[in-house]
Amino acid sequence: MKFFVDTAEVSEIRALAEAGLVDGVTTNPSLIAKSGRRMAEVIAEICAITPGPVSAEVTATDFETMLAEGRYLRGIAPNVAVKVPLTEAGLRTCRALAEEGTPVNVTLCFSPAQALLAAKAGAAFISPFVGRLDDISTDGMGLIADIVQIYRNYPNLKTEVLVASVRHPVHLVQAAKLGAHVATLPPAVIKQLLRHPLTDSGLSAFLADWKKTGQSIL
Numbered sequence: 001m002k003f004f005v006d007t008a009e010v011s012e013i014r015a016l017a018e019a020g021l022v023d024g025v026t027t028n029p030s031l032i033a034k035s036g037r038r039m040a041e042v043i044a045e046i047c048a049i050t051p052g053p054v055s056a057e058v059t060a061t062d063f064e065t066m067l068a069e070g071r072y073l074r075g076i077a078p079n080v081a082v083k084v085p086l087t088e089a090g091l092r093t094c095r096a097l098a099e100e101g102t103p104v105n106v107t108l109c110f111s112p113a114q115a116l117l118a119a120k121a122g123a124a125f126i127s128p129f130v131g132r133l134d135d136i137s138t139d140g141m142g143l144i145a146d147i148v149q150i151y152r153n154y155p156n157l158k159t160e161v162l163v164a165s166v167r168h169p170v171h172l173v174q175a176a177k178l179g180a181h182v183a184t185l186p187p188a189v190i191k192q193l194l195r196h197p198l199t200d201s202g203l204s205a206f207l208a209d210w211k212k213t214g215q216s217i218l
Contacts, residue, residue, distance in 0.1 A: 001182065004022075004023060004182055004183070005021075006184040006185055009035060013046055013050070014049050016190060017049050023182070025050060025055065026127075027042070027043070027046070044076050047078075051079055053105075055080075055083040055107075056080050056083060058085075062089055063092045067093050081124060082103070085107055085108050086108050086114050098123070098124070106126050111143070112143065115147040118159060119151065125161075127184070129164050130164070130166065144180055152179075162182040172185065172193065
C-alpha cells in the first residue's frame, strides 16, 4: 500500500520523506489556507520534496474555469495530480485532463456509484472519505470494500482507490486488508502507527540492561 501525506505543511512532509514514509502528498483548499501561503508556492515546494503524485485541488465549480485551473496547477510541476470534486463539471474536467495526460484525483466520493463514474471518466485516483461517513453513523470501510470489489471486477479500470479522511490507524489497517491501493494520512496518524506500549517497554528494558554493563558502542 502507498502512503500519501495529507497536509500542506512542508516541514512535516520533508521529515516523513526522509524516513521513507511518503509516496505522495494530498492537499486541499482548507490545508493550503492553514499553511498561510500561496498555493502555487506551496505545491512547487512539496513537488520538489517527493517525486510521487502531489494532489492540488481546483476551487472553481464550473467546467471551463475548472479546466483552466487544472491546466495551471499541472504546469507547476510534472508530478502534480489535479484534484477535482465528484460533480458533473468535475468529471468533465477529469476526462479532459486525463486525455491530455494529466493524472486526476477525484475527491469527495461517498458512494460506489460515484466511484464507478470517476473510473469511467479516467480518474487516476478516487478518494472515498471514510471518516466523514463514520461521523454520520455510516460504514466508511464498507464503501472501500465495495469500490475495491467493483474495480477488481473490471480490470480495464485503472483507477486507484485512495482512502481519505483517515482518522486513526484502524482505518489504515482495514483499508490495507481490503486491498486499497493508497491511503492518505495526516502526519499525526502516521506517527500513531509507530506507537505500541510493548515497543516502549521493551526498549526501556534493553537500555536498562545495557547501562548496567558500563559499555559504550562508540
